[in-house]
Amino acid sequence: MMPEDSAELRALYRGFAENHMNPLWTQTGDLMPMHPKPRAVPHVWKWSVLLPLAEASGRLVPVGRGGERRAIGLANPGLGGKAYVSPTLWAAVQYLGPRETAPEHRHSQNAFRFVVEGEGVWTVVNGDPVRMSRGDLLLTPGWNFHGHHNDRDAPMAWIDGLDIPFSQQMDVGFFEFGADKVTDYATPNFSRGERLWANPGLRPLSQLQDTVSSPLAAFRWEHTDRALTEQLLLEDEGHLATVAPGHAAVRYVNPTTGGDVMPTIRCEFHRLREGTQTEARREVGSTVFQVFEGRGAVVLDGTRHAVDKGDIFVAPSWCQWSLEAETQFDLFRFSDAPIMERLQFMRSQVGG
Amino acid sequence: MMPEDSAELRALYRGFAENHMNPLWTQTGDLMPMHPKPRAVPHVWKWSVLLPLAEASGRLVPVGRGGERRAIGLANPGLGGKAYVSPTLWAAVQYLGPRETAPEHRHSQNAFRFVVEGEGVWTVVNGDPVRMSRGDLLLTPGWNFHGHHNDRDAPMAWIDGLDIPFSQQMDVGFFEFGADKVTDYATPNFSRGERLWANPGLRPLSQLQDTVSSPLAAFRWEHTDRALTEQLLLEDEGHLATVAPGHAAVRYVNPTTGGDVMPTIRCEFHRLREGTQTEARREVGSTVFQVFEGRGAVVLDGTRHAVDKGDIFVAPSWCQWSLEAETQFDLFRFSDAPIMERLQFMRSQVGG
Amino acid sequence: MMPEDSAELRALYRGFAENHMNPLWTQTGDLMPMHPKPRAVPHVWKWSVLLPLAEASGRLVPVGRGGERRAIGLANPGLGGKAYVSPTLWAAVQYLGPRETAPEHRHSQNAFRFVVEGEGVWTVVNGDPVRMSRGDLLLTPGWNFHGHHNDRDAPMAWIDGLDIPFSQQMDVGFFEFGADKVTDYATPNFSRGERLWANPGLRPLSQLQDTVSSPLAAFRWEHTDRALTEQLLLEDEGHLATVAPGHAAVRYVNPTTGGDVMPTIRCEFHRLREGTQTEARREVGSTVFQVFEGRGAVVLDGTRHAVDKGDIFVAPSWCQWSLEAETQFDLFRFSDAPIMERLQFMRSQVGG
């Protein structure tokens, strides 16, 4: 329906521009593509590159009020240098030197930390000190005060996941500074949240109100590993337990509802037996994986990338991905699927 | 509005009777009382009486097809000898001799077992063998096949709770016979359901569909005891964790929803510190307690009853009850609260 | 598993009786039948019998405080003379003479009125006068104050439906007297509830909280008739609109949720074209129909009953029923389906 060029038409377009209008017919394909065509691209970040850069930051950049965190965001190459791993998600390596403290603050943005190696840091969430150790998932849902401190003489690095890009583009974020120190330097093995909530199938009678995000803020590696191990054993015994042959997986959930741990971020852990390959899959929304242990590959829109421990990769919306396990292959995964599901935009396609 | 007696009135009443009609004005107070006036009464059954009678049944009554279970129902004294502990609930002592099997069947009625002492029996629920040990709660939600077998040379007794009176009066029940033997005589420490589901905050990715009843069918004493212990420790440390000072409590929940384990029955466990007394309380719906450990008293509509290990008592609808702990006092509780809440009839009154 | 008779066994059974116990093995089939075996029976009440008896009550029985309502309950012949049309439901003919008032009260029990003929009465629900006219459904959800008054010189009769049998057997009911007169004798055409809520797809911004029962308390015949007429026209035009060929039907719903109008009672209206016959159907739970207009038959567990205007019939749980239309055949229906669905006991079977 392209109109012929004319002086009148040019005047019309000028009128649009002057009056802050923009016609649909000149931009339909871009505004409304046949399927999601993200500017974000699939990408792999190697841990062997990320960690040394984080260590260098530890030497050169102090941590404290203002910058708030020594966190280095992964910037999707398609998104113009912004620290967005995808249009919705932030993924960063955070680094805390020996005995350092990252000051307290709170924000609307939902956050988690996942620990690929190390220990010795406690994150203090609304006054409750939460130990961070290898394989643990730790939550900081929106508007909870939180700071971190390293109780040891060795530095520690981990990854942070947040919904910063979503909140920045959609204008939903509030922020508040808290104490410059964390409010409690105790270093208990288990947070109060875990002591109340990490009892399977048991709900404290004092906590009957459902909460938007999980009141259980620490998911320990011991439980995750056992759950995955049992799924594979059950599969060996001939019972339905895995998502696909050789592929065990759990979703981290809010025990008050059985649903996702936070309103915008889904967290999962996947384990593939050696030699397993997943079916190729596309989904609306973006997802990030970190290899926790083992060696394998990810195929992203047809390109195969070898990955091992610590490597992080992103699959943007409708990007096709599959995993291949050279050894037993353990991966932590997070995504924006709760956004897509709650707003009814989720679609997926399995296979060819 | 009582009419004067007359030949015409008597003819009218005869007309009603002949045509299956019954006027409201002669019966309003009974049909619609100012508050619930149950025919069921508060009552205490002593374990020291129940257990010997169960043992005598073990000698005199075989277990098998037809009678199905060697279960002796508690008959509320106000309900005319029927084996109803309340208008909604069934509570029974079940007894299984050495090496005996109770055959498989299934029914619409929701059921659980709670073990006040002993071990050695496995209940096989839809083919999954579930160990029964002291302090455990075991579920058999409606329409799951189940049978029991005793793997030991000693007998075992436990209590059963079901919604039989509700289902019988409301005409909702279906029943089907299964195998005369249980389908699997294996005696694993943990059922497949536990191996999949008893991982706090972790949901198998193969099980994302919410279920009406809990897919976790065994709630182990070890977890219950730890949850209660931690609540009291947290209270000692100055944190909100208990329902009232000195009163720890958990609700058993369906991990797919965070709600009650079955659509009609709520299960809880309560622990009072020595010397603790609960506030007097009334609720719509009926509730049953069994003392698990310790010594104390229950006050039911003003009458104090000393109770200890194994004793069972019922508080009918709107009956006032409170508990007093002479020692540390542990009680298992079940009720029909999900019925009252789902149909919006729940009310409660705390204090005087 | 019947034990042999013996002195010991008799002593055991005596022990049970003395201690308020009752063994399962002597009563399994009755307690847990293979399918619902209600004591309630299918039954038809003829309007030509009901109405004259109601009119006679109008002459002989005053209306007022104490008896509260001149309502004559239908007593299911299987339920021992109690004014229960089924184990859950109450159905009654209520009669109000010229210029009479039925005083205000409120109760936990949910109630509705349906008007098969007549006009001139206003029911005042929480102070809001609601006109009652032929074909209208009027709600009085639990704990709303309500009274009725007849503004005309002619008497009026209608049917009441409540969950009295459920509430009486399950001990959930509270009751409170209100004013002896109704609080407002105004006779507006439309209640305030209708003025706020009877606008299709439009929700008052001042009323965003969902309510347990419908805030719209009057469903007018004009709308019901139009909805059914349109369904049959759409069917004629080749579109999916009816539940089955020749069978139009609507459910009355709570506009804040789209669900049933009250937590325990479902209300529907069905229209069959002349000559239409419905498939035979069984359902868990009981249902009551009143013929509103036309002539036809109901087959209840194999027995055919001719019915016409005003006739009322009940199908208890799992009773098979089907309808046949001799003329266009309009029926109002209510049932306890919300109870069965919310407690997950619903099952149905269509056809042979």
Added chain:
Amino acid sequence: MMPEDSAELRALYRGFAENHMNPLWTQTGDLMPMHPKPRAVPHVWKWSVLLPLAEASGRLVPVGRGGERRAIGLANPGLGGKAYVSPTLWAAVQYLGPRETAPEHRHSQNAFRFVVEGEGVWTVVNGDPVRMSRGDLLLTPGWNFHGHHNDRDAPMAWIDGLDIPFSQQMDVGFFEFGADKVTDYATPNFSRGERLWANPGLRPLSQLQDTVSSPLAAFRWEHTDRALTEQLLLEDEGHLATVAPGHAAVRYVNPTTGGDVMPTIRCEFHRLREGTQTEARREVGSTVFQVFEGRGAVVLDGTRHAVDKGDIFVAPSWCQWSLEAETQFDLFRFSDAPIMERLQFMRSQVGG
């Protein structure tokens, strides 16, 4: 926590850039502001400018496949010329000449049309012709085929609202072409959806499955106007019905749930009595108003704008807005509030 400049630091930053990383500490305030600081700005578009430009398009730009619609998007001056009225919402003037057809297509994006004046166009949604007349709200929820045709000899303009900016930035959109002509050129007064669903409190028994978006796709001015009129009359009579004195308002809802008409877009209609002024208000998320009738003003972040019939204005996230009515003042409103509420980011502030 700004590090001192050094060669090493510069090397570190180079390392970040080369490896697609971007540190948090250089950008915290922008990424995580103290409250939403949208790039979008408050803005008013005058109907007296919009309509002539739309009319000129009608003369100069054909409508048809490719461009799909003769729609002119409002481009928020803060968003770089993109046709985004806000980061989530699209608002456009659409124009259809005499006897023209806009071809059929479908897309994930949710859409509605609101008619400030005119008549004669039918939008055909999934084959169901829906009349468009002054004051009507017409829905095209995601993935419904739709086209429009003008059945008259006069042109017609209206506004379109969609979630295009959200779907484009979040990469969720799919698109499919349909027929070049609309599938049904019939011009009925009422769509089939209305005939099934526009009966207050009555749900077709053939449509018991809840739907993501409203199955009622046309909300007629007659009903909206009556609802608002009644609210003001009820206020006059002393009853709670309006949101604030002199301020009547309705939300358009999905009759299957009572919730918003579509998963991402909320639609409302507001009427202020002459002289009424609303309290100043901020909310997370953006909102657009169109004046339907009357004359008044909007104050957007402290700046007063006089507006009258047809004028459109946008308040971005956390922008303070209030309305003032010079005459009776009728406004159509839409917003992205369902996104903010479903993702738990909603906050609002009333007053100062």
